């Protein structure tokens with residue numbers, strides 16, 4: 346099978362498994378697992394922040410941030426297609442009792458002027474008070490789109506001027522940076538908290554980090570425990586994360602080139618209505634009347650290719666570490682044969 350459903354489908358390489366096997370571990374709930382501590386310090390340092398906390402998933406790191414930055418009854422501003430709202434099972438409302446103000450915006454991106462226009466001040470008792478703004482970079486449902494640094498900076502200014510917290514869902518931050526060529530620190534400085542995932546483009550089997558200042562991470566440790574995410578000899582998994590940060594960032598651009606190649610190919614296919622230009626490793630395209638997404642996906646599956654539907658005749662391919670050039674040739678052959 347050629348699996349293009351997500352970049353989460355990768356299996357640890359032999360070298361990553363060796364790093365995991367030889368990890369030194371302790372009990373991370375007692376905060377004495379040396380490999381977890383090493384991973385947390387490394388991630389914090391890479392982003393120029395004071396501290397980090399290792400968690401089982403990107404959903405948990407996002408939801409910990411929401412929980413700390415808000416109080417029940419507050420409002421969070423985010424895009425209507427943001428992962429934190431659209432794909433996390435309603436947990437902002439369930440776990441933190443907040444409401445949301447959902448903004449529109451091309452390819453899943455929100456703008457500073459739109460954020461400013463939707464802030465509810467605490468002087469109006471009728472409306473939920475806005476306390477948090479969340480952005481996602483790259484933007485999954487926006488077809489892996491990359492925010493311009495200046496746009497993120499403008500939103501940061503609106504947050505500062507209005508005393509709002511600012512959280513980045515950077516599940517694929519390193520994919521964004523592979524395109525802009527900018528440093529992680531430069532981006533991280535704009536935000537009160539940043540979530541990064543090791544289990545997406547970076548190829549680790551499990552794990553995400555929430556990153557911020559020391560006081561924030563101290564609170565995050567308590568919330569992680571309350572959410573059931575405190576783990577024990579998890580250094581075995583953290584070792585995969587360290588390996589991923591050391592070895593799998595510099596190759597991300599290859600995934601982007603392959604997604605772009607497939608996007609250009611699809612543009613020329615008679616069954617395609619529209620292709621969102623692939624900015625990173627996510628390629629979303631819309632089928633025309635020749636195919637329903639269900640039929641298209643089952644024909645692909647018969648030919649050993651997996652992808653996911655995105656609604657409204659849209660389909661998503663995600664390129665990743667385990668998707669090779671020879672697989673791409675096979676995908677090309679199949680797409681041309683449909």
Ligand SMILES: Cc1ncc(COP(=O)(O)O)c(C=O)c1O
Pocket residue numbers: 401402403404405407428429481483484485514516517542544553
């Ligand atoms: C942008 C984004 N944020 C967060 C997550 C959540 O990560 P996890 O599946 O580890 O909960 C995902 C998962 O695909 C994602 O794409």
